[in-house]
Amino acid sequence: MSGTYHRKVTDEALSVRDVLTKFPAGPYALASSFSAAYFVELARAAGSIDSAQVERAAAVLAEAYSAGARVLSCGNGGSASIANHFQCDHLRVGTGTDLAPDLSPKVISLSANVELLTAIANDIGYEEVFRYQLEAQSKPGDVLMAISSSGRSENIVRAVSWARKNGRRTIALTGFDGGEAKASAEVAIHVDCRNYGIIEDIHQGVMHALAQYVRQSRMTPGTIAATTF
Numbered sequence: 001m002s003g004t005y006h007r008k009v010t011d012e013a014l015s016v017r018d019v020l021t022k023f024p025a026g027p028y029a030l031a032s033s034f035s036a037a038y039f040v041e042l043a044r045a046a047g048s049i050d051s052a053q054v055e056r057a058a059a060v061l062a063e064a065y066s067a068g069a070r071v072l073s074c075g076n077g078g079s080a081s082i083a084n085h086f087q088c089d090h091l092r093v094g095t096g097t098d099l100a101p102d103l104s105p106k107v108i109s110l111s112a113n114v115e116l117l118t119a120i121a122n123d124i125g126y127e128e129v130f131r132y133q134l135e136a137q138s139k140p141g142d143v144l145m146a147i148s149s150s151g152r153s154e155n156i157v158r159a160v161s162w163a164r165k166n167g168r169r170t171i172a173l174t175g176f177d178g179g180e181a182k183a184s185a186e187v188a189i190h191v192d193c194r195n196y197g198i199i200e201d202i203h204q205g206v207m208h209a210l211a212q213y214v215r216q217s218r219m220t221p222g223t224i225a226a227t228t229f
Contacts, residue, residue: 151179
């Protein structure tokens with residue numbers, strides 16, 4: 001029985017490799033086999049990221065944190081939670097002058113203030129909730145971190161477009177075909193996947209990896225070894 005079960009889990013997990021553009025491509029009888037296949041697709045999708053874009057994003061963020069420029073994150077739905085988490089973890093990159101003495105992160109999530117979001121949405125339109133805040137709270141040289149699985153959300157596209165036209169640097173985290181956000185951002189970390197949960201999992205991982213990379217890049221080997229990330 002256990003051998004049959006193991007083969008079923010393995011066969012269903014491996015079948016994902018044959019359907020790279022769609023997961024799930026059919027029903028799964030067992031939660032364990034679905035989760036096994038999910039993690040196979042998660043690993044494949046993570047491997048689709050262009051490493052050069054990750055390097056560029058890290059450089060843009062490190063430069064902003066060294067110069068005291070603002071980094072403003074935004075997203076809708078699950079991506080809003082990643083934008084909020086981005087503020088939490090990236091603000092802490094410069095915590096402790098002995099750890100990263102030349103970093104002074106200034107990070108704002110444009111998705112965090114529900115009162116302001118609903119006021120802009122009600123008075124102007126939901127498509128303007130991020131662009132409006134970006135115009136009001138940023139200056140040339142600041143960075144927009146736009147998170148959108150589809151890359152097509154109108155409020156994300158408008159924010160990225162406005163930022164590029166007005167001297168703000170732009171990083172987009174996208175999935176599916178990337179949409180206009182991928183096409184118009186200065187830096188685009190794109191996940192080749194068509195499953196929202198997997199895309200969001202990887203965007204969250206990218207967010208953490210960028211924060212930890214920038215932080216450790218300013219630390220001594222001994223301090224890194226003694227620090228819990």
